[in-house]
Amino acid sequence: MNALKPADLSLWKGRKDENLGRPNYWYEMVKASALEKLKPSANKQLAILGYAVDEGVKRNQGRVGAIDGPDAIRKMLAILPNHFQSQTEILDFGNVICVDEDLDATHSNFSKTVSQLLSQGVFSILLGGGHDIAYAHYTGIRQFLDGQEKSQTIGIINLDAHFDLRNNKNGNTSGTPFFQISQDCKTKNQAFEYCCLGIQRSANTQTLFNTADELGVTYLENTEYTIEHWAEVKNCLNSFLQKVDKVYLTIDLDGFSSAYAPGVSAPSPMGFAPDIVLKTLDVLIESQKLISVDLAELSPKYDQDNATARLAARLVHYLVSR
Numbered sequence: 117m118n119a120l121k122p123a124d125l126s127l128w129k130g131r132k133d134e135n136l137g138r139p140n141y142w143y144e145m146v147k148a149s150a151l152e153k154l155k156p157s158a159n160k161q162l163a164i165l166g167y168a169v170d171e172g173v174k175r176n177q178g179r180v181g182a183i184d185g186p187d188a189i190r191k192m193l194a195i196l197p198n199h200f201q202s203q204t205e206i207l208d209f210g211n212v213i214c215v216d217e218d219l220d221a222t223h224s225n226f227s228k229t230v231s232q233l234l235s236q237g238v239f240s241i242l243l244g245g246g247h248d249i250a251y252a253h254y255t256g257i258r259q260f261l262d263g264q265e266k267s268q269t270i271g272i273i274n275l276d277a278h279f280d281l282r283n284n285k286n287g288n289t290s291g292t293p294f295f296q297i298s299q300d301c302k303t304k305n306q307a308f309e310y311c312c313l314g315i316q317r318s319a320n321t322q323t324l325f326n327t328a329d330e331l332g333v334t335y336l337e338n339t340e341y342t343i344e345h346w347a348e349v350k351n352c353l354n355s356f357l358q359k360v361d362k363v364y365l366t367i368d369l370d371g372f373s374s375a376y377a378p379g380v381s382a383p384s385p386m387g388f389a390p391d392i393v394l395k396t397l398d399v400l401i402e403s404q405k406l407i408s409v410d411l412a413e414l415s416p417k418y419d420q421d422n423a424t425a426r427l428a429a430r431l432v433h434y435l436v437s438r
C-alpha cells in the first residue's frame with residue numbers, strides 16, 4: 117500500500133460569495149499537488165501536508181483518534197477568508213499514513229517529504245496526527261539543512277503541556293520525539309536546542325523534569341506562560357532565539373486549556389490560552405527564523421463543534437496571512 121494518500125479536494129469547500137476577481141476563501145485557492153508536480157512559481161506557495169497517524173499515540177497508551185486530525189483541520193482551513201498580501205497558491209500534498217504499524221518507516225517517509233518540500237522553497241504547514249510528527253518533521257528539516265553549505269542550528273519551540281522526553285528504549289511513541297532528537301543530536305555532535313512552553317507539573321513526572329534538566333531544556337510552566345507574565349515570556353523567547361539560526365515551531369494542541377481545545381488525545385483543564393500563543397507567534401514571525409510549523413494531537417472524535425480544529429486553522433491563518 118502507498119504510504120502517501122493523495123490530496124482529497126472534496127475536503128476543501130465553503131460558501132460561495134460574489135466573485136470580485138480574487139478568491140474570497142482558502143478553498144478557492146487550493147490545488148492538489150505532489151512533489152514531482154511542483155514547479156517554481158512567481159506566486160507565493162504554501163504547502164499543506166498531513167500526518168494521518170496515531171500509531172504513536174496508541175503505543176504511548178493514549179486514546180487514539182488523531183489519525184483524523186489533518187482532514188478535520190483542512191475543513192476549517194477551507195473556510196478561512198483570503199487575507200494573503202500577495203497572490204498565493206495553497207498546495208495540498210495529501211496525507212502520509214502509517215502502513216503495517218511501521219512507525220519508523222512512516223517517519224522516514226515523512227522526513228524525506230519535508231526535506232524535499234524545503235528544498236523547493238515552499239513554506240510548509242504540517243498537520244498531525246500524534247506528536248511523534250515532531251521527530252519526523254525535525255529530522256526532515258535537519259536533512260535539508262545538512263545539505264546546505266553553511267551549518268545551521270535548529271531551535272525547537274514546542275507549545276505543549278508535556279515535555280515528550282520519554283526514553284525510547286521500549287520503542288518510539290508520541291511521548292518520545294524530543295528524547296529521540298536529543299539522542300540524534302548527541303550522535304551527530306549537534307546542539308540540542310529545545311524550548312518548551314506551557315509545561316504542566318500535574319502532567320509530567322519528576323523523571324521527565326530531571327531529563328529536561330539533564331538535557332538543558334529551556335521551559336516555562338503553564339503558570340508562567342500567561343499574558344500576565346509576557347515580559348518574562350518575551351525574554352525567554354528572545355534569549356532562546358539568539359542562540360539558534362532557524363526555528364522549528366510545533367504546537368501540541370493539548371497545551372491549550374480544554375476550554376479552547378477539547379478535541380485532543382490528552383486534554384488539559386489547566387492549559388494556556390490563545391492570547392499568549394498569538395504574542396509568541398508575533399515574536400517568531402519577527403525573528404524571520406521560522407523554517408517550518410506543525411500542529412499536533414487534534415483528535416476530532418473528542419472535539420466539540422470543531423472548536424479545536426477551528427483553533428488550529430485560525431492559528432495557521434494568523435501565522436501565514438501576515
Ligand SMILES: N=CN[C@@H](CCC(=O)O)C(=O)O
Pocket residue numbers: 176177178179247278279280282290291319381382
Ligand atoms: N504526546 C503526548 N504525550 C503525553 C501524553 C500524556 C497522556 O496521555 O496523558 C506524555 O507522554 O506524557
Ligand SMILES: [Mn+2]
Pocket residue numbers: 276277278368370371382
Ligand atoms: Mn502534549
Ligand SMILES: [Mn+2]
Pocket residue numbers: 247276278279280368
Ligand atoms: Mn506533545
